[in-house]
Amino acid sequence: MTIVPVILSGGSGTRLWPMSRPEMPKQLLALTAEETMLQLTASRTHGEAFAAPIVVANARHADHIDEQLAAIGAAPQAVILEPVARNTAPAIALAALAAGTEDALLVMPSDHVIANVAAFHAAIDAAMPLVADGWLVTFGIAPDAPETGYGWIKIGEPLVDGVHRVARFVEKPIRARAEEMLAAGDHAWNGGIFLFRADIFLGELAAHAPAMLTATQDAMRLARREGTRIHPDADAFAASPSDSIDYAVMERAERVAVVPVDMGWNDVGSWDALHAISDLDSDGNAHRGEVLAIDTRGCLIRSDGIRIAAVGISDLIVVASGNDVLILPRGRSQEIKQLIEAMKSGGKGSDQ
Structure with a gap:
C-alpha cells in the first residue's frame, strides 16, 4: 500500500512572534536546524516507502512552499491551497479526496520536531497492518511531563505488537489530572500525527460529519487547478463546518488505535x-x-x-x-x- 505524506501547513505560528508572522509562519522558518520546519517534515518521509507529499496550506504561502520543497528534492504531488481556514478535519478531507482511494495517508503537522526518525518509521511499520485492515491510527507521544497544553490518550488493550486500541481521548487536563496520568504510565500525549486509508477516513466523515464531507467534495469538484496547485472552490469550502480531526472523527469512530512511541517529539510551541x-x-x-x-x-x-x-x-x-x-x-x-x-x-x- 502506498503511503502518502499529508503535510498540514496552514498555521500562523504567532506564539513564536516576532520571527513567526502570518505572512511567514514558523513552519517556513529555520528554527531548529539549517533547514526549515517544513523541509524537515518532508525529509522524514522522503524515500522508497513514501509517495510524493500532498501539502495543505494557506494560499499566501504557495511560492515559499514550492521553493522550499524543490530545494530538498521533495516536489509535492499536490499543494492544496485553502481559501479559508476550517481546522484540520476539512483540510485532511481535501487531501483524502486528492489522493488515491485506498492510499494510506500519513498526516503530519508541518512544524513539529522528531529527533528520532528511525523510531518514527518503526511506529509507521507497526501500524500498517491495522491501517490496511481499515483502522484509524494515531501516534501517542511518550510523555515526560504533566503537560496541560496537550490532549492525552489513554492506551487500551494491545491489538498487535506495539499497537493498542485507544481507550479514550482526554481533553487538555488540569495539572493534577496530568500528574495522575503521567504517574500511571498508561497515557500518551496526542501529537496530532495520524495514519489511515483515505477511503476509511472519508467513510467516517460520511457517518459522523456528512456536511463537512459534502462541502469538501463540492470544493474539490469545483476546484481550479494550476499544475500541482489545487485551489478548492472558496464558497463551497467556506460552507464546511470548522472542526478538528479529533472531534470530528477520532473521538467518534469505533476502530481507533494508538502506537505509543518515544521519538524525540516536540511541537516547538513557544x-x-x-x-x-x-x-x-x-x-x-x-x-x-x-x-x-x-x-x-x-x-x-x-x-x-x-x-x-x-x-x-x-x-x-x-x-x-x-x-x-x-x-x-x-x-x-x-x-x-x-x-x-x-x-x-x-x-x-x-x-x-
Missing part, C-alpha cells in the same frame, strides 16, 4: 520550548544570528538581522526580527498571545 531542545553553550544559552553575549546565562537570544549585545543577564528570551524586539523572562513565553492582542488593540502602556 520560545521556551525552542530553548529546551536547542544546543546550549557552556552557560546554558541558545543563540543564533549576530549575537554577542558576555556574562550571560540561561538565555535564548536570536536575531535575523540586527546585532544583539547582552551583558550580565540571565534567564531571558530576547528575539529581534525586522523592526520588532521581544524581551521577556524565560518561562513566560506563552504570554506572547497577550502581547499580540495588545498590539492589535493599539495598546502601548507599560502594564500591557
Whole structure:
C-alpha cells in the first residue's frame, strides 16, 4: 500500500512572534536546524516507502512552499491551497479526496520536531497492518511531563505488537489530572500525527460529519487547478463546518488505535520550548544570528538581522526580527498571545 505524506501547513505560528508572522509562519522558518520546519517534515518521509507529499496550506504561502520543497528534492504531488481556514478535519478531507482511494495517508503537522526518525518509521511499520485492515491510527507521544497544553490518550488493550486500541481521548487536563496520568504510565500525549486509508477516513466523515464531507467534495469538484496547485472552490469550502480531526472523527469512530512511541517529539510551541531542545553553550544559552553575549546565562537570544549585545543577564528570551524586539523572562513565553492582542488593540502602556 502506498503511503502518502499529508503535510498540514496552514498555521500562523504567532506564539513564536516576532520571527513567526502570518505572512511567514514558523513552519517556513529555520528554527531548529539549517533547514526549515517544513523541509524537515518532508525529509522524514522522503524515500522508497513514501509517495510524493500532498501539502495543505494557506494560499499566501504557495511560492515559499514550492521553493522550499524543490530545494530538498521533495516536489509535492499536490499543494492544496485553502481559501479559508476550517481546522484540520476539512483540510485532511481535501487531501483524502486528492489522493488515491485506498492510499494510506500519513498526516503530519508541518512544524513539529522528531529527533528520532528511525523510531518514527518503526511506529509507521507497526501500524500498517491495522491501517490496511481499515483502522484509524494515531501516534501517542511518550510523555515526560504533566503537560496541560496537550490532549492525552489513554492506551487500551494491545491489538498487535506495539499497537493498542485507544481507550479514550482526554481533553487538555488540569495539572493534577496530568500528574495522575503521567504517574500511571498508561497515557500518551496526542501529537496530532495520524495514519489511515483515505477511503476509511472519508467513510467516517460520511457517518459522523456528512456536511463537512459534502462541502469538501463540492470544493474539490469545483476546484481550479494550476499544475500541482489545487485551489478548492472558496464558497463551497467556506460552507464546511470548522472542526478538528479529533472531534470530528477520532473521538467518534469505533476502530481507533494508538502506537505509543518515544521519538524525540516536540511541537516547538513557544520560545521556551525552542530553548529546551536547542544546543546550549557552556552557560546554558541558545543563540543564533549576530549575537554577542558576555556574562550571560540561561538565555535564548536570536536575531535575523540586527546585532544583539547582552551583558550580565540571565534567564531571558530576547528575539529581534525586522523592526520588532521581544524581551521577556524565560518561562513566560506563552504570554506572547497577550502581547499580540495588545498590539492589535493599539495598546502601548507599560502594564500591557
